[in-house]
Amino acid sequence: MRNWARKCLKHHSRCRGTISRGQIEEHELHRLPTRVIDVGCPGSEDEPRLVETAGYPKGHWVALSHCWGSSEHHPPKTTKTNLNEHKEGIAFSKFPKTFLEAIILTRALGFRYLWADSLCIVQDDVEDWLLESKNMGLVYQHAVITLAASGAENSSEGLF
Secondary structure (H helix, E strand, C coil): HHHHHHHHHHHHHHHHCCCCCCCHHHHHHHCCEEEEECCCCCCCCCCCCCEEEECCCCCCCCEEECCCCCHHCCCCCEEECCCHHHHHCCCHHCHHHHHHHHHHHHHHHHEEEEECCCHHCCCCHHHHHHHHHHHHHHHHHHEEEEEECCCCCCCCCCCC
């Protein structure tokens, strides 16, 4: 998968096509979303952490599409209260199976950043939610890969 993704990024201009049949401009391919989860380098054992990307170098990210499910199975969320804590690091024990597998796969594919709505949008900040949610389509469209846990009813079931 890693070799396929790298080859695609390097040699296939059609892979920059969008679902609306447009073309993502080269300078847009690397503009990071407002917040991403830094999963660390491949082989890293560091805890993932949330980063705000203003002033960050450009890069690629993997997006996670998942079903939140019922309230007892909701994934971890970033709120105004824990935003700074999430920037310091998020313990692996706080992640459900889908998120753990997404972190492992993101690292294995050789990418450093993962985007997941529940963590990358401040869920109890109406202003942030309105601003970031209107850009979700672009976040998924510009992601180098989107992992879709399409067979899972909630985040505890995993990607596969």
